[in-house]
Amino acid sequence: MSILDLHRRVADLNERYGHLNGEELLRPLLTEELKGEIALVSSFGAESAVLLHQASRIDPGVPVIFINTGKLFGETLRYRDTLVSRLGLTDVREPRPDPEDEAREDPHGLLWRQNAGACCALRKVRPLAKSLEPFGAWITGRKRYQAATRTVLPVIEAADGKIKVNPLAGWGRDELTAYLDRHDLPRHPLEADGYLSIGCMPCTDRVAPGEDPRAGRWRGQEKTECGIHLPMSAVGGAQ
Incomplete structure (x- = not known):
């Protein structure tokens, strides 16, 4: 598909469905408009259960991509297993960093300390x-x-x-909490300990009351995104 055709298709989808959110938005996209050509990317972190639950109610076979960076909390891996079982998800894919790239670029596993951007490119951006x-x-x-x-x-x-579809773009924390409670969905175990945005273990910290929910990610650095939501041209050279 050409760039022009892509933007035309996005404009058409926005015109017809851009006023919807959550499950109401996902249903026509998963069952009609984008059926067979769409995947859900999830960190299985804080609040992830909302979107995973909504998708599972429509199609438990939707491809779910979970990037295992090799630096995740054990609690995240166990939470993933809990949600997959609870929601009946049948196509969870777990890409990892390329072993040869990892051996060459991060042989000692400490790249996150030296260059967090390069670490994210190796362990998240390229595998995704x-x-x-x-x-x-x-x-x-x-x-x-x-x-x-x-x-x-x-x-x-x-x-x-x-x-790229963001079904929860307009949702606030209160709405997400209410949804989790209404459907009795399990919470990520680290939330209760003050982790409101959960990524890789070395680069995730607790968040103080009143702080930006993502303040604990790459604390003390100018970095605010891992890179998977940035243009590839902006992160592709970070090796």
Whole structure:
């Protein structure tokens, strides 16, 4: 699909479905418009259960991509297993960093300390890009309230030659909490200990009351995104 055709398709989808959110938005996309060409990308972190639950109610066989960076909390891996079993998800894919790249670029496993951007490129950005190659569209769990960089997040957008869907873009923390409670969904075990945005263990910290929910990610650095939501041109050279 050409860039022009991609933007036309995104504009058409926004015109017809851009006013919807959550499960109401996912249903026509998963069952009609983008059926067979869309995957859901999930960190299985805080609040991830909302989007995974909504998708599972429509199609438990939707491809779910979970990037195992090799630096995740054990609690995240166990939470993933709990949600997969609870929601009946049948196609969870677990890409990892390329072993040869990892041996060459991070032989001692400490790249996160020396160059966090390069570490994310190795362990998250490139594995995800490879996993998304068969798909023309993907679903994210980003919300506008999470960070200043996300305040104008669209519901459906074009990015790096693919359609990107953000069903929870307009949801706030109260709505997410209410949904989790209403459906009796399990919480990530680290939330109770003050972790409101959960990524890799070395680069995730607790968040103080009143802080930006993502303040604990790469604390003390200018870095605010791992890179999977940035243009590939901006992170592709970070090796």
